[in-house]
Amino acid sequence: MAEHTIYKSDEGKQNILRFYENYLNSFGFEMERAYVGTSFGRTHVLITGPKDGKPLFVFQGGNCINPMTLSWFKPLFEHYRVYAPDTIGHPGYSAENRISAKDDSFAHWISELMTYFGVEKAAFAGPSYGAGILLRLAASMPQKIACSVLICPAGIALGSKFEMITKILVPLIIFKGTKSAVQLQKIADNMSDGFMKEIDKEIIGSIFNYTKLEQDMPKLTEKRELLRYTAPTIVIAGNKDVFFPEKKIGPAAKEIIPNLANYEVFNMGHIPSEEQLVVINEKIKEFLRLHYS
Template sequence: MDSLPVPVRVLISAPAAIRRVVTRDGIYRSASGERTLKRLYEDLLAELEASFNRRWVDTRFGETHVLVTGPAEAPPLVVFHGGNVVNPISLEWFLPLSDEFRIYAPDTIGHPGFSAQTRLSPRDESYGVWVADLLDELELDRVPMIGPSYGGGIVLRTAAYAPERIERAALVVPSGLGTGSLRRMLLEIVFPMVVYRLRPTRVRLERAVQPMFSEPAAELDGALLDVVGTVFEEVELERSFPKTVIADELSKFDAPTLLAVAADDVFFPPDVVVPRARAAVPNLDPVILLEGESHFPSPDARAALRDHLRTFLTVDR
């Protein structure tokens, strides 16, 4: 699972004071909820077949926790995770690339994890500034980046703010290039999510997340579903996606860019995302369609995607 982008877009136009209230009080509804989610983070991290260094990096928005893995002498690769979920969920998708890359995977600031709870605006340059600070502190200059879902929007915000810091960009079922039908998101995800919140059961949780997954929700890893349920119950969710990028913002961005979209993505459908990407991203190639897949592709689709990513990231090496 790469991310849990919250589809409550009905609140996007709410006054800033309402949407940003969590910048004052933190993103968790309770101290016990925060502890539970961090314990689940550690459980998922322990399941990954890799050893990690953990770094805490200062940025102007607060401290950022970074997972680092892969050979110390290997070229760097920065991987951003999806919104409103913990870093190890997304990192599992791309972890096999650590045999060729030194992977740096930051916990997105203002989202569940160990970074500061300062919530940045996804509508301005804040995420680009945060990434530039992060790269400076990690002593990384120009690096390839992978961004699934909300993380794709972060990569695009960086491309708009500091295009010279991106060597190659891989956007995987990304935000930042438009969204799907609000009606469909409300009917298929928001309403079932509200029902689950009112009376949590595993069956209701499975029903709420099923439209996002290619596999049957009942067959998903129990720890993963525990994270999703805890987020629904205990986190003040980020309700806005990164804003849709336009061509003028990327006029100085020339890095090769891969786009992967899922055919049945409820959040970022190909018929919306691909045309906007072609219009806005100068050096877009390849574009990969994951046939028969939802926002969270199946393990087989993720393996095929990694093959594409490996080729894309190493073509000039």
Template sequence: MQHDTIYKKDGKAIIANHYDSYLSNFEYNIEQTTVKTNFGDTHVLVAGPPEGKPVIIFQGGNCINPMTLSWFLPLIKTYRIYAPDTIGHPGYSAQRRISAKDDSFAKWSTELMDHFSTERAAVVGPSYGAGIILRLATFSPERIACSVLVSPAGLRLGSKLKMVKDILFPLGMYQFTKSEKHLITLTDRMSDGLMKDQDRRIIGDVFNYVRLEQDMPKLTTKKELSNYHSPTLVIAGTKDVFFPESKVKKAAEEAIPNLTAFKTYEMGHFPSTDHLAEINEDILLFLKNHY
């Protein structure tokens, strides 16, 4: 059922408050603009030197764009960053859902690129954002100069039984009781016990005040990517309950024609601060060599 809004009760204001306070903590100057697309208005964060090569960062699902952007802040020194709020996810973009099973997100992405006069760009996406990139690679591969997929959706899922036990059960308990104990259990399993307090509070409010996107992006096949030849870096965590490295690596090697590098980290779905320092080194080196 399609709702007019993804928010429950006072959710829109609560999430907006988290969004704005997250942005205010960044040391970089972040511009905010709205782009009209055929799928709805899209709020975009723009940063970095105007003459820098363009890098589009797609946010993770069911979280807020500044949280995802905070993971990749070192890229802002060198590259012109465009970070759209995903339509139908928490943030300032239109609230109607669009499907990650067809070409909708690919068309949405190319409309954004056209708006910023970007013929080709490097693309970076964690989780659901990586699933969006794989849809773009399937339908408009020529628009991607190179891509970085972090803990990616869209390749292979982890054990459904483990997800029920580790995620859905404590999520249900938290939504029912609003107990901090269940939120800690849940976020510890998402982050291998290393989630920042600020992020934990935001995730808790998203779980309480947002109708969650429950559809994962389509699992991408080798055939779908037959025309996609851009250099691709995949980064995955061994303790990621959603997209574990053991399954993602096999699927990436089978499906992605130009899998330039695959990096494995001993991390959960949410990387720790220390992991992010290393991940950004990997990404900067990859972009230097392939972009």
């Protein structure tokens, strides 16, 4: 294995990349792919949507694979030119060194990707860790953002440490030691309120088994960091989200985001169900129609 790697073995890496390719194949259409050299490492980007569509960058969730979270936004592919980079230091085809989500490193990384694709300003969407990455851009280079979609976002507020330990960390430790299907199911249910797809559960099980997990959450964004950020923003939160519950996200988002155009609450966990994603995408499409015409 390479000196800087998130994988525990080549076999484990190949296992996860097979999941990646199978997930892409399940979309039923070809994705364009590009490798972009950046100062932080080579970045693999999935590209889809009409070539003349307005640009929309989508960032993956943490400790998962890009197609998993990109699949949430499939209804947007018809209208927008979508760029979805594999986050450096997370499972996928990008470089495996980690980038700090505590400073402006991710903002510079995104800026370099935008320059490569000839995009000066774009709409952005990020679930979970991807939202935390996006908030680093909002803090550092707000002029790059036309509007933002933040779903179950990191980087705003954290849920109860006790709940995260009892519902995620303890079963994760047991799973790593025993490979117990019961413990993996418990984690999946606690993350998704019982709605995680079987394929997604298999993928996160492989990621738990074969990678060194990213354990640092993105920096919690401060109000002063977003004083220059005026782009319309929609935040979608779940009241059963073990990591970023609505009761914490709501007050903090309203406090720190200057142009919070929409705030939507769903009766969901950290990972929405297929039915919830239908409604979420309708909310996003309406938001983009209003603020990204």
